[in-house]
Amino acid sequence: EDQVTQSPEALRLQEGESSSLNCSYTVSGLRGLFWYRQDPGKGPEFLFTLYSAGEEKEKERLKATLTKKESFLHITAPKPEDSATYLCVIPTTGGGADGLTFGKGTHLIIQP
């Protein structure tokens, strides 16, 4: 069974304090790994797609990386507006239209 495990469940940082969020996955034949951001009371918002080990994607203070077993979301010099829950996602086995399997997320709080 495909699984996505995110750690830590919650992380509190000071503004400017860099850190990384982890996503480990078990899947037979990775067909991509995706990161989403979810703000309180809102739907998830797509951030990145990674397809192969060694691939990196960047957006503002966020950088996502992928290895054969896990993905990291690195946050450099975060600001309070980066506070959100970050979700790691993989395609559901069997492909097709049946969508995505979501991790439980890491709740990130950036304190001013």
Place this chain on the structure above:
Amino acid sequence: DAGITQSPRHKVTETGTPVTLRCHQTENHRYMYWYRQDPGHGLRLIHYSYGVKDTDKGEVSDGYSVSRSKTEDFLLTLESATSSQTSVYFCATAGGLAGPSTGELFFGEGSRLTVL
């Protein structure tokens, strides 16, 4: 932003009553999804659609049914609501030939349902 509207945004109902949640999209996306989100769980797929009148079950489909008579509308029905169906429900869409395999789903704002 993909135009995805969910209604109602909030609903309180009693056990045993039927409930219908509506998702309306203006992007002409082929794929539409209903997820539920509960504390301690990731988003879980209830049902999905890959075209008009083409729907299939997801991971947690028991107690739910869906219909898609037009590209833009995807309805989720709880035939007889139970307290275990208290949750936040999200509609999502995916477009293009690749659909969800790109990883990019567009989500609505969610519908919070409380079943007493």
